[in-house]
Amino acid sequence: MPLTNPYKPIIAKVTRVVDETPSIKTFTLVPEEKIEFKTGQFVQFTVPEVGEAPFTPSSSPFVKEEMDITIMKAGRVTEAIHCLKEGDIVGIRGPLGKGYPLEEFYGKEVLVLGGGVGMAPLRSLLLTLIAQKTKFKRIVLLYGARTPEDIVYKDQFAAWEQEGVKIHRSVDKGDGTWKERVGVVTVLFDEVKLDNEIAIVCGPPIMMKFGTFKLLEIGYKPENIYLSMEKNMSCGIGKCGHCALGPYFVCKDGPVFKYSEIKNIEDIWD
């Protein structure tokens, strides 16, 4: 019978759990077999007897022995994941889907536009871009969260800035200590002069929608805007049908799409 069973995960051990915000944690997993992935590809995180949910690793693809996955508590599976402790055994299926086409970004200014926990795949991307930063004209990160407390990777922005990433941040609602911008993430476009070359967007649907509209308004071309689409990915291998986005299956044709590929499909932001 089967030589390879694509439904069978690789066993992995939880080795570290970091509380990012009250509802977001980052889990470090050490798989029994090395999992090589391209930044932007995703994996299915398996919790025995509970289920699976898809996440894009937030760690650098150059680190092969372990993998970070940042997860917001949002449903049945993620609630179970949030109960995991160091030493627990879980599963990883993947890598699945297609990654960011980094070669298409060479020589260009790369704008990374993130919102909330949408920063997870973007962290992996940023670490990948930083590792070969001379290949890009400039790396700019615009990041928004609801409140200062909701910002993920709080202690890591300074290190990225030191690597030359131009960073601007905003929160919808500030507090006494917040000294950066207040407002939705698109307010940050006033702060930076952009060359309108490559933009990569990941965040909640409403932020993706208005972020994309803003990018188009200021002159980005639809084929240069890369969106991480969130759909109900179950099998992850293009067989079960759940993640259909028009003619595409997000799991195998995405999860990253150029806006130009999907702009005529109904309800892409829902």
Place this chain on the structure above:
Amino acid sequence: METKFISKDKITGLISSLEGEIFVPQKRENSFHWQKYPCAFSLEGFRTSLPPKFFFYSPQEKLIEKNIIKRAVVGIKACDLRGILFLRKVFKEGDFTDPFFRDDVFIISSDCTYIHENCFCTLLGDNPYPEKGFDLNLSEVEGGFLVEIGSRKGKILVEKKQGLFSPASPEQIEESRKRREEVKNQIKGKKIEIEKNIEPEKIADEIKKCVSCSACTNICPSCFCFLLDEQSNFEKVRFLDSCQYCGYARVAGGANPRKELDKRFIYRIKCKFEYSPERFGLRGCFACGRCISACFGGINFKDVLLKLGKGCRMCNV
């Protein structure tokens, strides 16, 4: 390849020579039902009430390695053969192959000899007789069947059992051609050509009758959607799922692109006539009409397609 003839009295000899478990259509009143052979069987008429897709994968199974026994299915009609070819594309092609979809089943198909009232394959440009996807095909003629060989496996069986067959005469081949034309002409109606941009208002009355029960997708010979359930020890069970259920496309956090009934109804039609040709190079409806028979709301999907107008390039894929 040379066409053979097998007389009616030798057909059980052919079926009995198949290995493993064998399934055949049995006639009950005016419908046909799959039965495990040996039993009374009938190769006449039209497609079975249930599609043969679950001889190729299971509607509910544990996705772990297991021993399988050989299997043969006899009497599959043309629409269902197209359905199996479609499912084979879904499960077997692409970057990942599904090891639990069987492509080792021996298939003896047969021509339709008369049609069901809901059949409409010719209105989509298909024929009520098999053209590819079989190991052997049987076309009824006076006194027996013409046997067409469609694969290496089929050729090997015919060679092994050569005593059962004789060469087909030109008269028998002509008779088969005429019979096929006659059955084709039994299906009356306007050719169905769906517009790419579906206008839901044209079928608003039909959509209202839908109760999202999933009977249409479960009984469809080409619907393949499934759901995974995680068991202990990292083993999964696969269940049938349906795009007609409200929760089908819902994501964590509650967003749902097809919360409304009309969006799900239209999605199914677009999946079959617009998206499947793009995804798999094949239309996803083979006009067996089972969804019409199965619908609790009494929706006639053939009429739905006719109402959706003409000018669709996908219909000829």
